[in-house]
Amino acid sequence: MDNQNNIQANNDENISRRDAIKRIGAVAATAAVASVGTSALASCAEAAGVNINNLKVLLINGSARRNGNTFTLLSEIAAQLKKHSIESEIVGVGNRPVRGCVACGQCHAKGLGKCVFDDDVCNEIIAKMSECDAVVVGSPVYYGQPAGQVLSVVQRMCYAGGANMQGKPAAAVAVCRRGGATAAFQALQMPFQMLNMPIVTSQYWNIGYGAAEGEVSQDTEGLQTMRTLADNMAYMLKQFATGTAKFPEREKWQMMNFVR
Ligand SMILES: Cc1cc2nc3c(=O)[nH]c(=O)nc-3n(C[C@H](O)[C@H](O)[C@H](O)COP(=O)(O)O)c2cc1C
Known part of the structure; x- marks a missing residue:
């Protein structure tokens, strides 16, 4: 299962947004050359x-x-993000039955961009993620671990819907x-680190x-x-939206299994 190839293919769906962000970069760069200064970046984004x-x-x-x-x-x-004029949506996944990943690989083999199982909340979350610029996943601690449902959702959304998540703060x-x-917190953010998602700290x-x-x-x-986390996320999102740096080109993933 060549996950990375599939992610690359699915990344095409996100190009319009990236192009828009690049356009902001071009306008912002022009503003900088014209000594307009960074305070003009928000209006650059609007332009x-x-x-x-x-x-x-x-x-x-x-x-x-x-x-x-x-x-x-x-x-x-959510309340703190709102102070930064950033919208958010809380979606509950812990009170409904959720499947675990069965490693069928159909999401990649068929280029679905979603899970082959459409009978729980997972694909709804993947779809919402394509409309969102960042994600925060929260869980109660059960026996020193995240709750089972949310862990399953995160694993499946990253595996099947990773293209919607690449590069977005988490x-x-x-x-x-x-x-x-701390163990549950670390477990929850591990998958994001495999999707080039900048981890927002507090x-x-x-x-x-x-x-x-x-x-x-x-x-x-x-x-x-939590409020500091939201402040840092708002700062990162706005920097990303107005910055001039180009989103990195990715090398083809060199997947090397240890057992051959
Ligand atoms: C099955 C189960 C296992 C739990 N295990 C732990 C645990 O390992 N450590 C702990 O401090 N609290 C544990 N708790 C308590 C919850 O983490 C705690 O009540 C938490 O605030 C629940 O969050 P919630 O209100 O969002 O569901 C456990 C609760 C349940 C139901």
């Missing part, structure tokens, strides 16, 4: 036909409790009663503490960490 205030972040809630602590943390992020968030949050690891629903709202440092 190029891309509204940087039209940015959107997908917030995936991996908890079975729709309005639980994970939701509280993601809501804090972050993970975990909430626990007492322990295991002032601390993106974790919160609470047991009963909503209890995490008493973790004032945890909430502040």
Whole structure:
């Protein structure tokens, strides 16, 4: 299964957006040469036909409790993003049955750009991701790990829908009663690092503490960490949308398995 070839093919779907962003770069470069300065970059973006205030972040809630602590943390992020005029949407995936990846490879073999199984939330998430500029995935800690459903969704969306995710900023968030949050947090962001997704950080690891629903709202440092994460994500998104650097060309992936 040549995942990278498929990603390359599917990347074509994203070209219009990338072209638009490149156009911003060209206008911004002209502005810089004309000594207009960086403050003019937002209007450069507008001139190029891309509204940087039209940015959107997908917030995936991996908890079975729709309005639980994970939701509280993601809501804090959403509220802070809104202060930066960035839209977001929280989608719950933890309270419905979700398949795990069965490694059938049909998503790549058939160039589907989505999972061959269309009977759960996974393809809905992949479709939403194509409309979003960044993603945050949140989960409660179950036995020191992310919840099973959200882990399955993340694995399948990255494998089948990775073309929608390439290069987009990403972050993970975990909430626990007492322990295991850093392990769950790390597990959740691992797949993003294989998709050239810039990981957005905060002032601390993106974790919160609470047991009963909503209890995490008493973790004032945890909430502040979420707001800082949102600030950093907003900064990164706007820099990407207005910057002049060219998106890197990718080499063909040299896949070398250790067992031959
Ligand atoms: C099956 C299960 C396993 C859990 N395992 C842990 C754990 O390993 N460490 C911990 O601190 N809390 C654990 N918890 C508690 C939850 O992580 C905690 O209540 C969290 O706030 C739930 O988030 P939510 O409200 O978004 O669902 C567990 C809860 C459940 C239901």
